Amino acid sequence: MAHDTDKSLLCSLFDVAVTSAKPDAVLAKFLPQKPASGRVVVIAAGKAAAAMAAALEDVWGPCEGLALTRYGHAVPTRTIEVIEAAHPVPDEAGRIAAGRILDLASSLQDGDTLITLMSGGASALLSRGAGNISLEEKAELTRALLASGADIGEMNTVRRHISAIKGGRLAASAYPARCLTFAISDVPGDKPEIIGSGPTVADPTTQADAKAILAKYGIDVPASIQAALNDPAFESPKPGDEKLSRTEFHMIATPQMALEAAKAAATLPCHLLGDAIEGEAREVGRAFAGLARAVREGKSAFTAPCLLLSGGETTVTLPKGASGRGGRNVEWLMGFAEGVAGIEGIAAVAGDTDGVDGAAEVAGAYADSSTAGRARAAGYKLDDAMAAYDGHGFFERLGDQIITGPTNTNVNDFRAILIR
Structure with missing residues (x-):
């Protein structure tokens, strides 16, 4: 008994x-008025992506955009497209969707607005590798990190430095458009750069930090990942980067x-x-x-x-x-x-x-x-x-x-x- x-x-x-953290309970109070001019594109990624997109449309009405979520986590939306992909090990569906998301952001101009809705799981879902890194190489590294005992901060430091979209690169690709991010935190300390590996915020860590984490856990990586971590051209945007000067970040739900x-x-x-x-x-x-x-x-x-x-x-x-x-x-x-x-x-x-x-x-x-x-x-x-x-x-x-x-x-x- x-x-x-x-x-x-x-x-x-x-x-x-x-229930207290569901998007339909929290997002509306943080949203501003829908921009009256310019193109508005909504990008959502994470396990709550579809629900966040639906909650935004409840306030703003139909919007152009794409929501990328885990298999089984889709909910109906009005016009924002919903795509499901694998988590925690990335798959081809996530890779293709991440490429489409990057293309959408890159198509924006001055006067346009990018809305990003981030939630836990976005790091694995947004699986667009930097340089010549293949999907299978990213998947194998994810498996190794998951089994190593690395914490989420360490995992996402590595992820930011082998990605074409994480670590501020999504917002940088949309510049000079305005970028507003609304996030549900799933990480200790609620650090924006760790939530979804921070696609729209500056990255305070470096390639050297990522290499040190791999060495700490004895994880060997293929030549393509080594090349990305050693090439200064692949370093992530840092605080003060002009391409991140038009971004805002709002935490809407936390542990x-x-x-x-x-x-x-x-x-x-x-x-x-x-x-x-x-x-x-x-x-x-x-x-x-x-x-x-x-x-x-x-x-x-x-x-x-x-x-x-x-x-x-x-x-x-x-x-x-x-x-x-x-x-x-x-x-x-x-x-x-x-x-x-x-x-x-x-x-x-x-x-x-x-x-x-x-x-x-x-x-x-x-x-x-x-x-x-x-x-x-x-x-x-x-x-x-x-x-x-x-x-x-x-x-x-x-x-x-x-x-x-x-x-x-x-x-x-x-x-x-x-x-x-």
């Missing part, structure tokens, strides 16, 4: 966080805003632990389990009963031979479940607000003090699932997955811990 009650309570908070919405809906005392928590997922889960135990035992500044909310983006470093299905949220939960096993009155949910944890169409899961024991009784020990990095298989066996389908937004991971 406690399992069902606690799961329902925590899942309801996840739903509140997601912190989603956490605050969940806190406002909570019926128990609620504490926010931060919206930018990073680290190896299962180790962070174990650390949060330790905090929950301390609260339960009266050894913390927080007093039970209470809720602890947090966001951010942890990482998972996959060893060679890992065969399971997982993502950073279920990985976090397995570490958490291990740490609270047998201690009654502690439960948690963790999920990605876009509805996709890792590469699976599963947002996340629920775990509590009974998780490890129930798994043992079901014939799938927690230790075995952790060894296989099989978080989705583990929580599927227990019936504790959170499956939302595409949510049409993305403000990163949401975690809620309940301590009775």
